[in-house]
Amino acid sequence: GAVVSQHPSWVICKSGTSVKIECRSLDFQATTMFWYRQFPKQSLMLMATSNEGSKATYEQGVEKDKFLINHASLTLSTLTVTSAHPEDSSFYICSAGDRDSYNEQFFGPGTRLTVL
Amino acid sequence: SQKIEQNSEALNIQEGKTATLTCNYTNYSPAYLQWYRQDPGRGPVFLLLIRENEKEKRKERLKVTFDTTLKQSLFHITASQPADSATYLCALLLNSGYALNFGKGTSLLVTP
Numbered sequence: 001g002a003v004v005s006q007h008p009s010w011v012i013c014k015s016g017t018s019v020k021i022e023c024r025s026l027d028f029q030a031t032t033m034f035w036y037r038q039f040p041k042q043s044l045m046l047m048a049t050s051n052e053g054s055k056a057t058y059e060q061g062v063e064k065d066k067f068l069i070n071h072a073s074l075t076l077s078t079l080t081v082t083s084a085h086p087e088d089s090s091f092y093i094c095s096a097g098d099r100d101s102y103n104e105q106f107f108g109p110g111t112r113l114t115v116l
Numbered sequence: 117s118q119k120i121e122q123n124s125e126a127l128n129i130q131e132g133k134t135a136t137l138t139c140n141y142t143n144y145s146p147a148y149l150q151w152y153r154q155d156p157g158r159g160p161v162f163l164l165l166i167r168e169n170e171k172e173k174r175k176e177r178l179k180v181t182f183d184t185t186l187k188q189s190l191f192h193i194t195a196s197q198p199a200d201s202a203t204y205l206c207a208l209l210l211n212s213g214y215a216l217n218f219g220k221g222t223s224l225l226v227t228p
Contacts, residue, residue, distance in 0.1 A: 006159075034215045043120075043205070043218040044160070093159045095216075105216060107152075107159035 002028045004096050006108035013084055014116055021079045021111045023094030029074040030096035034105070035067075038091040050077045084115045118143040120219035122206055128225045129196055137191040137222045139206030144217070146208035149182055151191050154203045154221065163204075164191075196226045 003026040013019050023033055031052045036044040048069050049057045056069035068080040077096075081088055091112055095105040121140045129135050139149070147168055152160035166173045166182045166189070173180045179192040193200050203223045207216040 004159075036218075041220070043220040044216075046215045046217075049215055091157075095159075104150075104162055104165060106162065110157070110159045112157065 002106040004108040010112040033077040122219040126223040135193040148209040152205040
């Protein structure tokens, strides 16, 4: 099956620093990737839709200047949390759909971000 | 407002029994409904997809029903095993190529 990887799997940083999270589709091309955030015992909330070669589309309430998304190739999207604060601590998950079948999405293992 | 509701309380069942999880939604007209499994600290894993014009879908010990009139999906695991213990997420896909809208999930615990 299709595999999506994320790196790092967890990160701890100081308040005010920036953190970059990578999402890769390993064995298929993904023109669209999605970034979600999940707080404990909550559902996955969509943050943004990342389209290869164009600007990301952000959901209402998500600051595009704080959560920078770059989808430079068909297999890589990055999410950078700029000037991170403790309230940004969460589980960040990306997903990707095979370009021929968007119906089935494949999720990465997630990145646990802790901001001290 | 749009809502996706799943049993908030954990479901505890005995090994070998059938587990039934419910997903209800309001103010959506999904083209597809999906079920995912999520283990603690991990990303969701796709299990089954059912289209709006399908009533039922099966895959090994899993069965999903989709009633667009009731706006409800039922997810069944037959002959449940302790390894089936996880959180199960219901997700709606409005159109192909769009993001999923998730419920909060139902925690299932299968005891030997």
